[in-house]
Amino acid sequence: MATRNPPVPTAGAPAPTSGAPRDAYVIGGNRIPFARAGGKYSRASNQEMFTAALEGLVARYGLQGERLGEVVGGAVLKHARDFNLVRESVLGSSLSAQTPAYDLQQACATGLEAAIAVSNKIRLGQVESGVAGGSDTVSDAPIAVSEGLRRALLEASHAKTFGARVKAFGSVRPSDLAPLTPSTDEPRTGLSMGEHQAITTARWGITREAQDALALASHEHLAAAWDAGFFDDLVTPHRGLVRDQNLRADSSLEKLARLKPVYGKRLGGSPDDSGHRDGPEPTMTAGNSTPLTDGASTVLLGSREWASERNLPLLARVVDAETAAVDYVHGHEGLLMAPAHAVPRLLARNGLMLGDLDFYEIHEAFASTVLTTLAAWEDDEYCRTELGLDGRLGSIDRGRLNVTGSSLAAGHPFAATGGRIVATAAKLVARKAAETGGTTRALISVCAAGGLGVAMILESVHSTDATA
Amino acid sequence: MTDSYVKAVNSGFTKTLAKKLGLPRPAVLRRFRAGDPLTVGPVLVLGGTPGVADDADRVADALLGWDLDVRQNADDSTRWGAIVVVLTEIARPEDASPTVLALAANLRRLAPNGRVVTISRAPADGDDPALAAAREGVDGFLRSVAKELRYGATGNGVQLVTSRDEVPVDAVSSLAALRFFLSARSAFVDGQVLRVGSPVADVGVAGAYWDRPLEGKVAVVTGAARGIGAQVARTLARDGARVVVVDVPAAGEQLTTVANEIGGTALQLDVTADDAGARILEHARARHGGLDVLIHNAGILRDKLLANMTADRWDAVIAVNLAAQVRISEHLLGASGFSAEPRIVSLASTSGIAGNRGQSNYAFSKAGVIGHTRAFAARLADLGGTANAVAPGFIETEMTASIPFVTREVARRVASLQQGGRPVDVAEAIAFLASPAATGVNGQVLRVCGQNLVGR
Numbered sequence: 001m002a003t004r005n006p007p008v009p010t011a012g013a014p015a016p017t018s019g020a021p022r023d024a025y026v027i028g029g030n031r032i033p034f035a036r037a038g039g040k041y042s043r044a045s046n047q048e049m050f051t052a053a054l055e056g057l058v059a060r061y062g063l064q065g066e067r068l069g070e071v072v073g074g075a076v077l078k079h080a081r082d083f084n085l086v087r088e089s090v091l092g093s094s095l096s097a098q099t100p101a102y103d104l105q106q107a108c109a110t111g112l113e114a115a116i117a118v119s120n121k122i123r124l125g126q127v128e129s130g131v132a133g134g135s136d137t138v139s140d141a142p143i144a145v146s147e148g149l150r151r152a153l154l155e156a157s158h159a160k161t162f163g164a165r166v167k168a169f170g171s172v173r174p175s176d177l178a179p180l181t182p183s184t185d186e187p188r189t190g191l192s193m194g195e196h197q198a199i200t201t202a203r204w205g206i207t208r209e210a211q212d213a214l215a216l217a218s219h220e221h222l223a224a225a226w227d228a229g230f231f232d233d234l235v236t237p238h239r240g241l242v243r244d245q246n247l248r249a250d251s252s253l254e255k256l257a258r259l260k261p262v263y264g265k266r267l268g269g270s271p272d273d274s275g276h277r278d279g280p281e282p283t284m285t286a287g288n289s290t291p292l293t294d295g296a297s298t299v300l301l302g303s304r305e306w307a308s309e310r311n312l313p314l315l316a317r318v319v320d321a322e323t324a325a326v327d328y329v330h331g332h333e334g335l336l337m338a339p340a341h342a343v344p345r346l347l348a349r350n351g352l353m354l355g356d357l358d359f360y361e362i363h364e365a366f367a368s369t370v371l372t373t374l375a376a377w378e379d380d381e382y383c384r385t386e387l388g389l390d391g392r393l394g395s396i397d398r399g400r401l402n403v404t405g406s407s408l409a410a411g412h413p414f415a416a417t418g419g420r421i422v423a424t425a426a427k428l429v430a431r432k433a434a435e436t437g438g439t440t441r442a443l444i445s446v447c448a449a450g451g452l453g454v455a456m457i458l459e460s461v462h463s464t465d466a467t468a
Numbered sequence: 469m470t471d472s473y474v475k476a477v478n479s480g481f482t483k484t485l486a487k488k489l490g491l492p493r494p495a496v497l498r499r500f501r502a503g504d505p506l507t508v509g510p511v512l513v514l515g516g517t518p519g520v521a522d523d524a525d526r527v528a529d530a531l532l533g534w535d536l537d538v539r540q541n542a543d544d545s546t547r548w549g550a551i552v553v554v555l556t557e558i559a560r561p562e563d564a565s566p567t568v569l570a571l572a573a574n575l576r577r578l579a580p581n582g583r584v585v586t587i588s589r590a591p592a593d594g595d596d597p598a599l600a601a602a603r604e605g606v607d608g609f610l611r612s613v614a615k616e617l618r619y620g621a622t623g624n625g626v627q628l629v630t631s632r633d634e635v636p637v638d639a640v641s642s643l644a645a646l647r648f649f650l651s652a653r654s655a656f657v658d659g660q661v662l663r664v665g666s667p668v669a670d671v672g673v674a675g676a677y678w679d680r681p682l683e684g685k686v687a688v689v690t691g692a693a694r695g696i697g698a699q700v701a702r703t704l705a706r707d708g709a710r711v712v713v714v715d716v717p718a719a720g721e722q723l724t725t726v727a728n729e730i731g732g733t734a735l736q737l738d739v740t741a742d743d744a745g746a747r748i749l750e751h752a753r754a755r756h757g758g759l760d761v762l763i764h765n766a767g768i769l770r771d772k773l774l775a776n777m778t779a780d781r782w783d784a785v786i787a788v789n790l791a792a793q794v795r796i797s798e799h800l801l802g803a804s805g806f807s808a809e810p811r812i813v814s815l816a817s818t819s820g821i822a823g824n825r826g827q828s829n830y831a832f833s834k835a836g837v838i839g840h841t842r843a844f845a846a847r848l849a850d851l852g853g854t855a856n857a858v859a860p861g862f863i864e865t866e867m868t869a870s871i872p873f874v875t876r877e878v879a880r881r882v883a884s885l886q887q888g889g890r891p892v893d894v895a896e897a898i899a900f901l902a903s904p905a906a907t908g909v910n911g912q913v914l915r916v917c918g919q920n921l922v923g924r
Contacts, residue, residue, distance in 0.1 A: 056720065059727035059734035062755065094728040229717070232736045236720040311755050 024119035024301050025314040026458060029423020030057035031297035032238035033245065034411035037138040040241040041294040046075045046082055049238070049296035050089040050135035053419075056236030057131065057298045058094045061312055067096040069127025072114040073134045073298070074105040076414035077182050079142040085135070107448035108365065109323070110134045111297060111418020112456060118301050119318040128306040132422070134415025135296035141182045148176035186449065188329045193336070193449060194366070198264025198284055200334030201368040204375045208283035211367035212256040215288040215408045218364055222405025223249035230404055234423050246291050246411040259285035288367035293411030297419030299426075315426035316442070319457040322346035326451040333386065336369045338453025339445035340376045341386075344393050346455045352441075354394040357457075358432060359442035361425045363417055364407040369447055403428065418446055418454075425458050433460030471864060471880060474887050494886035495620030497655040498581035500896060502679070502706075506651050508579045509549030510537035515567045515587075516554055523637040524554040527587065527646070530638050534647070534678075542574050550583035550650050551575075555606050556628060556637055558588075560598045564605065571613075580619035585649045586610045587637060590627045590663055607661050614659035614919050615884050622885070622919075624649040625661035635666050640673050641908025647678070648900045656861075656893035658884050659919030664908045669809045669852035671904040680708030681903035686756040686807070688712045688748055690739050690796075691766030693719035695865040696815070698726045699891035700763055703899045705730035710756050714739065714748065715766070739766045739792040745799025758807040761902045762800065764793040764814035764837070769867065774828045782829045789833035794840050797855075801847060810853035811902045814841055815894075816913055818861045822922035834859070838913050845911030854910040856901045861917025862888040885918035 032052050035041040041049060050073060058064055073086045082088070087101040106113040111134035118130035145153070148171065155168035185192050201211075225231060226243055261282035300312075307314055324342035326333040339362070347354060354377065362370045376382050377393040384391060404424055407417055425442035433440040440460040447453050477486040477493045486493055498508065511531055516524030524540065531538045531552070539546070553571050558564050571584070578584065588606040595603070606625065614623030626645045628635040635642060641664050648654050649662075687704045691697035692713035701711050711732035715723045720736045727734035735751050737744055752759035767789045770781035793814055800806055819827050820834025837857055844855035862868060862879040868888065871879070880888045897916045900906055 052721075055728060056724045056734075059724040059732075062727075062731070062733040064728050064731045229738075229741070232717050235717075236724055236734075236736070237718060238721055240721075242718045242720075311757065313754065 021125060022123060022303065024122035024318045025304060025307060025461065026316045026318065026422060026426035027300040027302050027307055027312050028057070028061060028315060029234055029297065029299040029419060029426070030060055031235055031416065031420050031423070032056070032295055033235055033241045033243050034293050034295035034413055034416070035241055035245045036411065037292035037294060039139070039245050039294070040239050041137060042139040044137065044239060044294065045140050046078065046085055046135040046137055046296070047089055047092070049137065049294065050085065050133065050298075051092045052236070052238045053133060053135070053296040053298045054089055054093045054095070054131065057300055059236070060233065061300060062310070064094045065096050066099075068099045069121065069130045070118065071095070071099060071101040071131040071133075072104055072117050073132060073419075074103045074110045074114065074415050075135050075137075076105065076107055076110060077136055077138060077141045078105070105415070106454070107450055107452060108363070108412070108414045108417060109446045109448035109452055109454040110415035111420070112422065112444065112446045112454045113323065113418070115299055115301065115318070115418060115422050116321040116323075116454070116456065122301060122303050129300070129302035131298050131300055133296065133298035133419040134417075136413035136415045137294040138292040139294050143182070144180040146176040146178060146180055148172055152176075184449065186335065192263070194263035194284060194289060195266070196328065196335035197366050197368055198267055198282065200337065200372050201283060201366075202264060202267055202280040203334070204372045206283065206368045206371045206375065208257075208281070210371055211283055211288040212253055214364070214367040214370060215256055216251055216253055218402060218405045218408040219248050219251045220405075221403055222247050222409035225404035230427070234427060244410045246293060247409050251287075256285070256287040259287045261285050263289065284366060284368060288408065290365055290407045290412035293413045295411065295413035295416045297416040297423070299419045299422045313430075314461040315430040316458040317461055319441070319459045320346060320350050321454065321456040322349070323452065323454045325453070328451040333451070334372065335449075335451055336365055336447040336453070337372065337376065338451055339447050339455055340373045340453070342453045342455040343377075343443065343445055344383075344387050344389060346457060350457060352457070354396060356441065357396075357443040358400060358440045359403060359425060359428050360396050360401045361406065361421045361442060361444045362402060363412075363421065363446040364402065365412065365447055367408060370401070373445070421446065422456070422458070429458055429460040471887055473877075473880075492881060492886050494881075495580060495618070497620045497885065497887075498652045499655050499890075499892060500652045504652065506534060506536060506647070507549030507583065508581050509547050510539055511550045511552060511650070512542060512546075512548050512574060513538060513540050513552045513554065514570045516557065523556045523587070526636075526638045527552055527554055530643050542570065547577050547579045548574060548582055549579055550585065551578060552646070552650075553584065553586045554637070555586055555588040558602045561602045561605060563602060564609070568609065575616075578617065578621050580621065581652070582621040583650050584613055584617065584621070584623040585646055586623075586625040587642070587646065588625060588627055590629050592630045610661060611659045611919075617884070620655075620885070622649075622654065622658040624654065624657060624659070627661050627663045629663055629665040633666060635664060635908065639664075639667060639908065640671055640905050641665075641667050644673070644900070644903065644905035645909065653896035653900065655896075656885065656889035656918050657897060657914065657916050660915050662909065662914060663912055665910060667907040668849045668854065668910060669904070669907045671809075671907050673905050677905070681905060682761070682899070683708035685709045685760040686712070686752055686758050687761035687763065687902065688714060688752055688759060689763040689765055690714045692726055693722040695867060696860065696863060696891040696894050697765040698722070699895040700765055700898050701726055701732060702730055703892065703895035704761070704763070704902065705732060707899050707903070709761065712748070712752055712756065739796065740787045744792065745796040745805075746803070748796065749800060749803060749805040753805075759800065759805055760807045760809065761811045761813075762797070763898055763902070764796070764812065766792070767815055767833075769827075769830055771826045771830065773826050777829065785829040785833050789830070790836040790840075793837065797840070797844055801844075806851065806853065808852060809904065809907070810848060810851055812841075812844060812848065812853070812855040813898045813901045814855070814857045816841070816857040816859040818859050818915060818917050818920055818922055821859055821913075821915075841913065842911045849910055854901070854907060856909060856911065857913045858894055858897045858901065859913050859915045859917065860889065860894045861915065861920040863894060863916075864888045864890055882922075883918035883920040887918060889916055889918055
């Protein structure tokens with residue numbers, strides 16, 4: 001049984017504690033560059049992309065023929081034939097074919113939830129190693145038939161006579177013949193995620209300027225990280241794409257300011273004769289919202305012993321994780337506000353204050369998602385009434401937020417985002433700890449459809465034994 | 469990337485046609501396959517004096533130890549797989565005559581893909597003029613014989629150095645060089661004379677060694693995503709090495725494929741980065757426990773006539789092909805990064821030896837590789853290691869496939885073997901130089917060019 005790192009006291013906060021029998025560590029990660037929908041991966045399937053991400057991981061860490069404990073991942077937009085997406089990808093990879101796998105899906109939190117699942121099994125001693133990840137393609141999304149046609153087809157397949165088969169199609173209307181493209185609208189509200197977020201944005205009074213500034217920072221940070229070679233050991237090119245296709249290194253506030261709003265246009269009602277609206281001005285544009293994206297990512301996790309036996313590095317320890325959900329249907333909470341709930345619970349359980357983190361990786365579904373979350377934590381009343389805290393959770397040092405860019409710049413292939421962030425955050429804490437010699441922590445939070453939110457804390461491994 | 473001409477003149481109707489027309493008919497070269505015999509037939513060892521225990525007998529004894537059918541007396545019927553010509557003991561120009569004429573009498577019965585290997589001594593400072601003349605004469609003789617051979621047969625020479633102390637003909641490196649030239653691994657090496665000095669490290673060579681000479685070694689290959697580099701990685705892995713494959717991040721997709729094929733690890737890295745040496749060393753040490761063999765293969769072409777040369781074209785070629793090699797090697801030597809018996813093999817080119825129109829930048833870089841190889845050789849010898857270079861001639865790769873048809877055809881046929889080589893031919897030469905038994909080969913440039921007409 002492994003010994004955990006000795007707790008390192010830090011100013012202002014007790015060291016995180018965990019009741020787990022042993023620790024799980026992030027060893028490394030690999031993803032393929034993310035492509036804009038209809039771009040470089042327009043003909044790539046989820047299985048192809050996830051296999052490619054897995055193959056790059058195997059090559060980086062010399063895992064050929066290795067029987068891993070498990071590979072866990074999923075896709076949000078998924079074909080029925082991909083019922084065993086991850087296992088099929090494993091079988092197509094250089095890993096041992098005896099590596100088990102299962103699919104998991106939790107909307108945009110799929111990748112992060114997969115990392116929790118794998119690390120928990122490692123902590124329990126059920127597996128020694130595992131890969132967590134996800135893949136998504138909007139370009140190769142499944143297209144379904146209408147409910148009317150689907151029922152007719154099923155009825156016909158069950159029919160015993162020719163006549164019954166013909167009769168089954170009698171109920172099909174011309175409108176039933178139109179194909180159904182997948183929708184990411186919330187099933188219970190019929191509103192798109194953007195429209196939901198527009199409500200939240202307006203409620204918190206997040207300005208267009210603040211959103212554009214965050215989007216610009218995302219592009220600038222991601223471009224700088226690429227230029228500095230930060231992704232040399234996190235990304236493997238695929239289909240000729242070597243960098244994230246959505247990245248606009250030459251973006252500017254002026255360019256972002258010229259974009260027309262796309263969400264929240266109905267909030268203010270129709271403009272009157274003089275063009276005046278009653279409600280708030282719409283602020284969410286294509287520039288400060290994530291684009292539809294294709295891509296896949298993986299994270300390698302393992303126990304200290306497993307990594308040590310294979311001379312693999314330990315980038316970060318998985319400290320703890322928390323998943324929250326909010327009632328955006330009957331209640332008044334915003335659809336993407338669940339991370340605002342998950343994080344304080346996670347911090348409290350680990351005896352940490354919001355300011356104790358060195359890096360904040362807050363998934364940029366929309367620039368305003370990040371900004372409303374931060375605003376909520378700074379709001380005394382919200383924290384007391386909604387989160388049950390004594391007062392405001394606090395502010396973060398914006399210089400520690402998404403320091404190598406996030407989804408606004410990189411793009412957001414739903415299930416692949418968690419793996420991208422975990423690998424990035426693990427590398428960031430390992431690098432900073434190596435520079436400073438102190439304990440370094442990162443907070444990860446990802447919002448998801450259905451009012452879901454997942455948070456995780458990673459902590460650097462003591463510098464004397466960072467390489468197991 | 470295949471030479472369809474070679475295929476055409478060796479099969480079916482086109483073979484008959486080519487024969488009738490007297491067209492050049494390059495042979496299909498025999499290349500290494502695990503389990504195949506070392507040579508295509510019995511080996512004839514010529515030289516020495518009957519009844520006297522001399523170098524020829526020592527060579528014959530060593531060959532017998534490799535389970536070969538070895539003869540020291542010619543007959544009129546045997547088709548020879550190889551003829552080893554031992555000329556180490558000649559002292560005057562006249563002394564070569566009996567051995568040379570014995571070779572002449574047997575040359576027509578050299579089998580296709582057969583081998584002629586001369587073993588001689590290198591001239592040294594202070595040699596008696598007659599001795600120097602005799603020894604130097606072997607060089608020109610061997611190169612001419614190689615040009616007369618047909619059907620995929622090659623001629624190469626092992627030249628034992630005499631300056632420090634006399635290298636025995638059956639020293640480990642002498643025999644390793646002989647074995648390389650006899651084998652199918654040297655398929656595209658032709659007309660070359662390789663200098664073999666005293667072993668700089670004590671290496672034991674026995675039993676299964678020849679199958680997996682790099683067992684337990686850690687090798688780094690730069691530019692390993694495709695072409696020659698990828699094949700070098702495969703060949704070193706076949707010979708037992710754990711291989712770190714390095715290439716620029718943009719080539720990561722192909723690099724992944726190579727790494728996963730050979731069970732190596734992929735390191736996405738631009739060799740021109742200031743910290744490239746440190747990152748290579750850190751990866752090799754952390755993941756594989758050390759670094760034994762470094763292959764400087766990464767290289768680029770930016771051809772332009774000098775009159776049209778631009779700074780970016782010149783500078784990029786020098787940075788990647790030459791300066792990066794020097795910087796990385798310096799780092800490894802400075803950081804005591806190497807394990808015991810370190811090996812460096814760098815990619816030079818026949819362009820760097822003979823020059824090539826439109827390639828002034830490339831030729832500068834490749835001649836420069838030869839320069840630093842000689843300079844590093846002395847420093848590595850102190851550590852029990854070696855630094856050598858391999859100079860490929862025309863090799864069939866994606867890179868050379870882009871050369872215009874006529875130029876490409878000429879480049880292929882001007883070699884004695886009348887064809888281009890394959891990446892594996894370069895890889896085999898590199899694997900040989902990286903192998904422990906090649907410890908006596910240091911500061912050398914081995915051409916893999918099918919005896920191309922250009923240069924020496």
